[in-house]
Amino acid sequence: MDKTLITFLFLIYIALLLPSPSTSQNTFNCSRATFYGSPNCPPSYRGACGYGELGREIYGSDVAAAHRLYRGGAGCGACYQVRCANPELCSADGVDVVITDFGIGDDTDFILSARAYAKLAQPYLAARLMAYGVLDIEYRRIACKYPGYNMxxxxxxxxxxxxxxxxxxxxxxxxxxxxxxxxxxxxxxxxxxxxxxxxxxxxxxxxxxxxxxxxxxxxxxxxxxxxxxxxxxxxxxxxxxxxxxxxxxxx
CATH class of the missing domain: 2.60.40.760 (Expansin, cellulose-binding-like domain)
Structure with missing residues (x-):
């Protein structure tokens, strides 16, 4: 076999062994999500993360309880982009949420506030989407943003x-x-x-x-x-x- 071809094949082999440059920031994971409360009447809030009422209001009230992503409390304060997979009802970008609580739903990783859940929908279709109760979704961790705030x-x-x-x-x-x-x-x-x-x-x-x-x-x-x-x-x-x-x- 030609030495040039052997060298080329060897380089391809090495490239395949190297880890992908993609990270959890740009890789979506599949899961399910549901919601609590209602858009017009948010519930009183305590929350397993310990934020008190701030856990309901922070991030524009786009908050969520998490199951596996709670990570014994280490996941509190982490932000995620969540979007659902039905193009007829769901927006392409979904919603960005912050974890402020622990919760176990129907095989779900996220229990979104009703406000955040409604933002998964295309304009004027939130009521139809919320009627599903539980949705197949995909999510990825993103950087939290608090413009104008220091820690x-x-x-x-x-x-x-x-x-x-x-x-x-x-x-x-x-x-x-x-x-x-x-x-x-x-x-x-x-x-x-x-x-x-x-x-x-x-x-x-x-x-x-x-x-x-x-x-x-x-x-x-x-x-x-x-x-x-x-x-x-x-x-x-x-x-x-x-x-x-x-x-x-x-x-």
Missing amino acids: MIKIKENSNYPSYLAIIIIYRAGQKDIIDIEIWQEDCKAWRKMRKPYGDVWDMENPPRGVPLTLRCLIDGVDGQKWVLLDAAIPSDWQAGAAYDASLQLD
């Missing part, structure tokens, strides 16, 4: 100054998960781990007192893991229910 640290209402601190980091842009949070203990010159009791909530008994709190977050994304420093992000006199600007974004 913020929300102090949970059950926090008790100064002995118990529980937080949620909200308005996280980009396509990254927070998998660890630590607080700097100045008197010990060491980082102390926060606990993750449920959902997207991080807490600590007896946090440092009398000084602004510096945090660092371990971020996991398509480009790997890295620590992000939030210097003096929480004031020394923090208050339960308050939200503090982290002065940066993750995207």
Whole structure:
């Protein structure tokens, strides 16, 4: 066999062995979706992620509960493009949603808010689409977008100054998960781990007192893991229910 042909075939073989350059950002996965509530009468909301009423209102109320994508709470705050497959009823782009709750439907990965579910439809066809109840859909993870917002640290209402601190980091842009949070203990010159009791909530008994709190977050994304420093992000006199600007974004 001609050496040039052998070399050509060898290069093709190597190319086939190499991983595809496509990522989860541009690959759709097949699943099913249903909805809760109604477009005109949204339900009261608590949510397994710990966002409280914000979990119903954030992202323009285009929110969803997830099953497998909840990932023990690591999936809270992740954004997805969801679209259904019926071209007669469904829009081509579907809807972008953020995960704020855990839920198990009829073999579904998403339980969408009624508002988000209606956006799957072409104009004026939402009522017909919602009559189906459960739809075959496809989805992909996308970067969250919060124009005009920095990431913020929300102090949970059950926090008790100064002995118990529980937080949620909200308005996280980009396509990254927070998998660890630590607080700097100045008197010990060491980082102390926060606990993750449920959902997207991080807490600590007896946090440092009398000084602004510096945090660092371990971020996991398509480009790997890295620590992000939030210097003096929480004031020394923090208050339960308050939200503090982290002065940066993750995207």
